[in-house]
Amino acid sequence: MKWGAILRLVLVLLLLALVLRPGWFTPVFAPLAPAGGPVIYQRSSLLSLSLSHLGLVAAASGAATLIAVTLAVLVTRPAGTAFRPLSRTITNMGQTFPPVAVLALAVPALGFGAGPTLVALFLYGLLPIFENAMTALSTLPPATIEAARGIGLNRWQRLTRVELPLAFPVILAGIRLSVVIALGTATIGSTVAARTLGEVIIAGLLTNNTAFVLQGGLIVGLFAVLIYDALSQLESRVSRRLGR
Amino acid sequence: MIEIDAITKCYDGQPAVDAVSMTVESGTITAIVGTSGSGKTTLLRMINRLVEPSSGEVRINGQSTREEKPHLLRRRIGYAIQGHGLFPHQTVARNIGTVPRLLGWSKDKVRERVDELLRLFSMEPEEFRDRYPAELSGGQQQRVGVARALASRPDLLLMDEPFGALDPIIRTRAQEDLRQIQQKLGSTIMLVTHDMEEAIRLGDRVAVMDGGKLVQYGTPAEIIAEPASDFVAHMVGDVERPLRLLSLLPLGDLVEEGEAEGEPLPAEASLREALSACLWNGKQAVPVERDGKVVGRVTLDAIRARAGHHG
Numbered sequence: 001m002k003w004g005a006i007l008r009l010v011l012v013l014l015l016l017a018l019v020l021r022p023g024w025f026t027p028v029f030a031p032l033a034p035a036g037g038p039v040i041y042q043r044s045s046l047l048s049l050s051l052s053h054l055g056l057v058a059a060a061s062g063a064a065t066l067i068a069v070t071l072a073v074l075v076t077r078p079a080g081t082a083f084r085p086l087s088r089t090i091t092n093m094g095q096t097f098p099p100v101a102v103l104a105l106a107v108p109a110l111g112f113g114a115g116p117t118l119v120a121l122f123l124y125g126l127l128p129i130f131e132n133a134m135t136a137l138s139t140l141p142p143a144t145i146e147a148a149r150g151i152g153l154n155r156w157q158r159l160t161r162v163e164l165p166l167a168f169p170v171i172l173a174g175i176r177l178s179v180v181i182a183l184g185t186a187t188i189g190s191t192v193a194a195r196t197l198g199e200v201i202i203a204g205l206l207t208n209n210t211a212f213v214l215q216g217g218l219i220v221g222l223f224a225v226l227i228y229d230a231l232s233q234l235e236s237r238v239s240r241r242l243g244r
Numbered sequence: 245m246i247e248i249d250a251i252t253k254c255y256d257g258q259p260a261v262d263a264v265s266m267t268v269e270s271g272t273i274t275a276i277v278g279t280s281g282s283g284k285t286t287l288l289r290m291i292n293r294l295v296e297p298s299s300g301e302v303r304i305n306g307q308s309t310r311e312e313k314p315h316l317l318r319r320r321i322g323y324a325i326q327g328h329g330l331f332p333h334q335t336v337a338r339n340i341g342t343v344p345r346l347l348g349w350s351k352d353k354v355r356e357r358v359d360e361l362l363r364l365f366s367m368e369p370e371e372f373r374d375r376y377p378a379e380l381s382g383g384q385q386q387r388v389g390v391a392r393a394l395a396s397r398p399d400l401l402l403m404d405e406p407f408g409a410l411d412p413i414i415r416t417r418a419q420e421d422l423r424q425i426q427q428k429l430g431s432t433i434m435l436v437t438h439d440m441e442e443a444i445r446l447g448d449r450v451a452v453m454d455g456g457k458l459v460q461y462g463t464p465a466e467i468i469a470e471p472a473s474d475f476v477a478h479m480v481g482d483v484e485r486p487l488r489l490l491s492l493l494p495l496g497d498l499v500e501e502g503e504a505e506g507e508p509l510p511a512e513a514s515l516r517e518a519l520s521a522c523l524w525n526g527k528q529a530v531p532v533e534r535d536g537k538v539v540g541r542v543t544l545d546a547i548r549a550r551a552g553h554h555g
């Protein structure tokens with residue numbers, strides 16, 4: 001626990017330094033840069049790229065959570081069970097479609113920029129959240145649900161006060177998975193001119209500059225690890241309270 | 245008063261509850277007993293419309309339960325089930341306060357009520373209020389479940405095997421608590437159990453169910469002394485009938501003048517306890533006391549005569 005906290009702090013500081021003071025790392029990356037070429041990415045600020053990257057992921061994951069949870073709620077109501085297989089098929093398709101293909105298909109419709117990336121991340125994020133939410137909502141402890149009905153909560157009250165709070169840790173696990181996938185996938189958004197940290201990596205690949213690739217990859221990776229960790233902590237805190 | 249009027253529930257054409265009619269007086273405990281699958285739970289759940297009857301109706305104080313929205317009806321009727329069904333994500337206080345909050349009670353009033361109920365069930369509010377159900381023992385969870393059902397002071401309380409999961413000692417204690425609380429509050433309780441012992445101990449009236457039908461409905465003494473069918477006699481336990489009957493009768497009825505040796509028993513104790521004391525000590529009589537003063541004795545002969553003279 002103590003070591004975990006120290007490691008977490010070190011990683012946060014490393015990430016902050018990489019984003020805010022990239023100059024400090026010139027000696028580290030220098031051996032990887034082509035002779036005479038730039039060592040640190042400077043075409044745009046890493047901070048603004050990071051924020052835009054995180055913003056895209058947050059927007060897409062937020063929308064995916066909203067839609068996936070709503071869908072899961074609907075298909076776990078008595079009237080919605082008939083739609084369960086169909087909604088499963090749709091969200092599964094979202095997952096199997098390669099994100100690159102989604103980008104390629106969305107560009108003609110939405111143009112270059114953030115739009116196609118948002119669509120790809122959104123579609124990609126649906127499945128884990130939907131699957132988890134559906135499983136959680138259809139395996140709630142029957143005695144609790146029965147009691148909720150028996151003491152006079154109406155449908156809406158049962159959903160918001162009992163079912164969703166109880167399903168929350170499992171839904172959160174789905175969101176966590178989805179966010180981490182989105183953090184990585186967002187990098188390819190730069191191929192269609194979305195402003196993400198992928199820009200650094202792609203610039204590195206185009207100019208044979210391993211320093212850039214490493215720099216971009218490291219920042220994305222650290223974000224993914226730290227966000228995953230934070231959501232895990234939140235999840236275990238919530239489920240500990242539920243006595244699981 | 246609760247009037248159950250020819251109520252029937254069919255599943256796939258098979259009746260789970262078959263034309264059951266009974267009247268439950270206000271302020272009494274009615275125990276519904278029967279073997280597994282006899283329709284007890286279904287009958288109970290039709291009263292608060294967790295199950296909609298196929299035909300027949302239930303009237304509470306003359307008003308048909310069909311005239312009200314189910315969830316509003318249920319807020320007026322306490323409901324406690326085996327395995328308590330507490331909300332694991334809410335504290336004890338929030339669990340107990342659920343219905344009062346739904347009814348729009350003020351925060352202070354809810355908090356006061358929660359503490360009052362916790363004390364009633366001998367759980368120190370300071371200690372238990374903010375715990376989560378997972379941090380309670382099985383017996384405590386069960387008590388909180390019953391407290392939640394009582395929270396809005398419902399006139400009617402439905403309980404489905406509320407003590408099923410408890411060990412015998414806690415179970416007896418919970419039954420005594422329920423009796424006391426019921427007397428204090430004057431509530432009407434309908435309680436499902438498959439344990440005839442519990443039904444006899446708790447019920448003012450006992451309803452025996454078999455195969456969806458109500459086969460006998462009467463006081464515990466009637467059920468024991470005059471079982472309406474072989475099935476009821478079997479439920480009561482043929483061998484134990486005399487003892488069951490004695491356990492219902494207080495010593496006070498048979499007190500006579502005279503001396504007896506040994507530890508006196510209070511007049512409210514049952515004849516079964518007196519019989520047991522006589523047999524254990526090898527004596528022909530036990531002294532009886534009222535308010536700490538010996539008022540006479542009860543003899544083994546008198547007990548034997550009373551057990552033989554049933555009905």
Ligand SMILES: Nc1ncnc2c1ncn2[C@@H]1O[C@H](COP(=O)(O)OP(=O)(O)OP(=O)(O)O)[C@@H](O)[C@H]1O
Binds near residue numbers: 260278280284
């Ligand atoms: N939702 C349902 N669908 C179909 N059949 C049902 C349903 N609920 C109950 N039954 C049937 O109705 C009958 C009575 O069930 P009920 O639950 O009322 O029995 P019970 O007396 O409470 O039994 P136990 O002591 O085991 O709880 C059983 O045969 C049961 O299979």
Ligand SMILES: [Mg+2]
Binds near residue numbers: 284285286
């Ligand atoms: Mg039952």
